[in-house]
Amino acid sequence: MTENQSFSPAAAPALVPTCDLFDRFKDDARYVLPGFHDFGAVTRFSGAVVTVKCVEDNSRVKELLATPGAGRVLVVDGAGSLRCALMGDMIAASAVKHGWAGVVIWGCVRDVAELAALPLGIKALAAIPRASTRRDQGLVDVPVELPGAAVRPGDILFADEDGIVLLTAEQAAGLK
Numbered sequence: 001m002t003e004n005q006s007f008s009p010a011a012a013p014a015l016v017p018t019c020d021l022f023d024r025f026k027d028d029a030r031y032v033l034p035g036f037h038d039f040g041a042v043t044r045f046s047g048a049v050v051t052v053k054c055v056e057d058n059s060r061v062k063e064l065l066a067t068p069g070a071g072r073v074l075v076v077d078g079a080g081s082l083r084c085a086l087m088g089d090m091i092a093a094s095a096v097k098h099g100w101a102g103v104v105i106w107g108c109v110r111d112v113a114e115l116a117a118l119p120l121g122i123k124a125l126a127a128i129p130r131a132s133t134r135r136d137q138g139l140v141d142v143p144v145e146l147p148g149a150a151v152r153p154g155d156i157l158f159a160d161e162d163g164i165v166l167l168t169a170e171q172a173a174g175l176k
């Protein structure tokens, strides 16, 4: 168990609109560049970040989303690969069952009709039927990149229809 996995749901961040976060923090906040789309039934979500860095191998994504999420958000740095999906309906259903607030994937998903019915925030680049090949590769809880924004474990992510904003835990604490 890592430090982040002890994150308490009672300390969940407020659901502040991303545009309000810009108005407050300006360029002291981090903004993910456009290109992500909503695939889950939840389009507004926030939570402390857990990270995975993996390329065309969703071994770590599957494992992590089968552990208690406690309202956190999994950020998957898939290097933007459009060649295969890093999450489908089975893994996403597991995330719901385990209490994750959302999953942001710099890469693809599949089973999008089923994903659209799940009470989970899901932002990804696109859909593709092809699944990834599990080779037991991938890094957990490391600094990762999304387009336009470096992401560290323990950051607080806010997502809504306007996009994705990242704050440090210290910045987010000031919102309360």
Ligand SMILES: O=C([O-])CC(=O)C(=O)O
Binding pocket: 058, 085, 086, 087, 088, 089, 090, 091, 092, 110, 111, 131, 132
């Ligand atoms: O198993 C996978 O790699 C992705 C998938 O189809 C699922 O989550 O249902």
